[in-house]
Amino acid sequence: MPDVEYLRYxxxxxxxxxxxxxxxxTTGLRGWADRLAxxxxxxxxxxxxxxxxxxGRVAGQVRAEQLAPALALRPDLVTVVAGVNDLLRPSFDAGRVAGQLEEMFAALTASGARVxxxxxxxxxxxxxIARPVRGRVFDVNDRIREAAARHGVTVADLAPLPVATDPRLWSEDRLHASPLGHARIAAAAAYALGLPGSDDTWALPLPPQRLPSRLNAAGAELRWAAGFLGPWIGRRLRGRSSGDGRAAKRPELLPLGGPSPAAASS
Structure with missing residues (x-):
């Protein structure tokens, strides 16, 4: 159970x-951070x-664009999650990404916030198809754990758990969590923070499901490549990002409206 009640997340x-x-x-995005809130x-x-x-933001952009506004809001709780967009770029440098994350960890913990x-x-x-970058993921995760330890940052360590890669926790594009995946991430964060009402059931595997045949699986890979991977590569070649022209959805500290379901609800 946490020693304090969080007022500014x-x-x-x-x-x-x-x-x-x-x-x-159109209807609005919820996501794991909203669910944790x-x-x-x-x-x-x-x-x-x-x-x-x-x-679409890479770690350096998160640091450059979001750190100062976050500090200005004087939070007592902050979540910092970035680096996935870096992993997919040819110029990826694990040390640089980890350094950018650590700069944020250092500044935010120095301000007195729980991170x-x-x-x-x-x-x-x-x-x-993403197998060539899996070594990058392992490298970044190790560096995140090391940087977090240096600054007293709490880590919700999803990486080792088999359920984290269950297809049902991921949306059709395989880049973003599904509603169930976002619910599990929020529950993992709540548990790592020691929030009342949290437990470790988020780490449990889902019920078994029938696996597709090799032919169906191959067809799914081709459809995914055409529907999601191709457009993503096209944006990269044109120097564009899915976040171009977008601003933060909730830039000010405001109370939550409506019902407040538990973080693990879906």
Whole structure:
């Protein structure tokens, strides 16, 4: 159980923290950070929450664009999750990405905030075509754990758990968590923070499901490559990002409206 009640929660990051995969741009995005805020608000209705995350941002952009505004909001709880977009770029440098994350860890913990971050699952188990970058994921995760330890940052370490790569936790594009995946991430964060009402059931495997035949699996890979991988590569070649022209969905600390379900609800 935490020693304090959190009053000011600020989330930094990219599309996962923005909530892509959990809702849509018409009806609104929820996402794991919103779900964690709902859990916090259920414990303390005085909670104020800001979400500065913007899709497509690499770690350096999160640091450059979101760190100063986050510090200005004087949060007592911050989540920092970035680096996935770096992993997919030819210019990837694990040391540089980890250094950018550590700069944020250092500045935010020095301000007195409790900071939480996540590790990333094995992308090759989610999208086999991503196998060439799986070593990058392992490297970044190790560096995140080391940097977090140096600054007293809490880590929700999802990476080692088999359930983290269950296809049902991922949306059709395989880049973003599904609603169930966002719920599990929020529950993992709540448990890592020691919030009342949290437990470790988020780490349990889902019920078994029938595996597709090799032919169906191959067809699914081709459809995914055409529907999602191809457009993503096209944007990279044109120097564009899914976050171009977008701003944070919740730049100010505001109370949550509506019901406050538990973080693990879906």
């Amino acid at each position: 600020v989330a930094l990051g990219d599309s996962q923290t923005e909530g892509v995969g959990d809702g849509d741009d 709902e859990h916090l608000a259920a414990l303390n209705p005085e909670l104020r929450y800001a979400n500065l995350a913007v899709r 939480l971050t996540l590790t990333f699952p094995d992308v090759a188990r989610i999208a086999p």
